[in-house]
Amino acid sequence: MSLNLKKQLLSKMLENFEAEMNVMAKAAAEAREAATHEESIAEDKYDTRGLEASYLAGAQAKRAAELQLIIHSLQSLELNTFDKDSPISMTALAEVSSNLKSSLYFIAPKGGGMNLNIDNKCIQVITPDSRLGKELMGKHAGDTFELKIAERLNDYEILKVY
Numbered sequence: 001m002s003l004n005l006k007k008q009l010l011s012k013m014l015e016n017f018e019a020e021m022n023v024m025a026k027a028a029a030e031a032r033e034a035a036t037h038e039e040s041i042a043e044d045k046y047d048t049r050g051l052e053a054s055y056l057a058g059a060q061a062k063r064a065a066e067l068q069l070i071i072h073s074l075q076s077l078e079l080n081t082f083d084k085d086s087p088i089s090m091t092a093l094a095e096v097s098s099n100l101k102s103s104l105y106f107i108a109p110k111g112g113g114m115n116l117n118i119d120n121k122c123i124q125v126i127t128p129d130s131r132l133g134k135e136l137m138g139k140h141a142g143d144t145f146e147l148k149i150a151e152r153l154n155d156y157e158i159l160k161v162y
Contacts, residue, residue: 005162006079006093006106008118013111013125014074021067024060031057070110077109082161088136090128093162096136098154107133 032054080091088094092107104123112127126133135145136158144157 002162003079003081005118005121006091009093009106009116009123009125010074010077010079012116012118013108013114014071016114016116017067017071017074017111021064021071024064024067028057028060028064031060073110074108084141084161086161087138087140088158088161089138092136093123094136095159095162097157097159102159105132105136107136 077091080089082088082092086092088107090107090109094105094107096103096105104121106123106125108125108127110127111125112130112133114125116123116125126136128134128137131147131149135147135156139145139158141158141161144155147154147156
């Protein structure tokens with residue numbers, strides 16, 4: 001697997017986050033409009049439509065700002081290359097085996113939890129802050145470790161680092 005795969009992965013991540021940010025920004029603008037519309041003026045002390053719409057607009061604007069920060073972080077991300085002796089660090093693509101199943105994980109500073117299909121390969125994005133990310137950081141191909149998930153102890157082996 002090459003640097004080209006990582007470039008495709010990063011491009012797809014940016015595309016997904018930009019699309020989500022655009023949806024959030026539009027939703028925030030619509031909620032803001034609803035909050036200030038004359039129909040949202042409270043008719044009595046129990047009428048909270050305008051207040052609820054303003055809270056919603058604020059939350060959506062906050063999420064749009066968070067997405068903008070993620071996008072900026074990913075746009076400035078330098079993709080590193082790894083060899084068989086390289087420890088796992090930011091932008092590593094790690095092939096990991098657990099319970100006789102092999103999975104690919106991309107270590108990114110932001111955007112964990114996203115699953116992407118690139119070149120018929122399912123790749124999960126994780127961050128160093130996640131439990132699995134913390135375990136992987138600094139390890140090498142051939143290393144093994146255990147991680148307890150949902151009260152079950154799982155064995156992992158790092159097959160390759162790209």
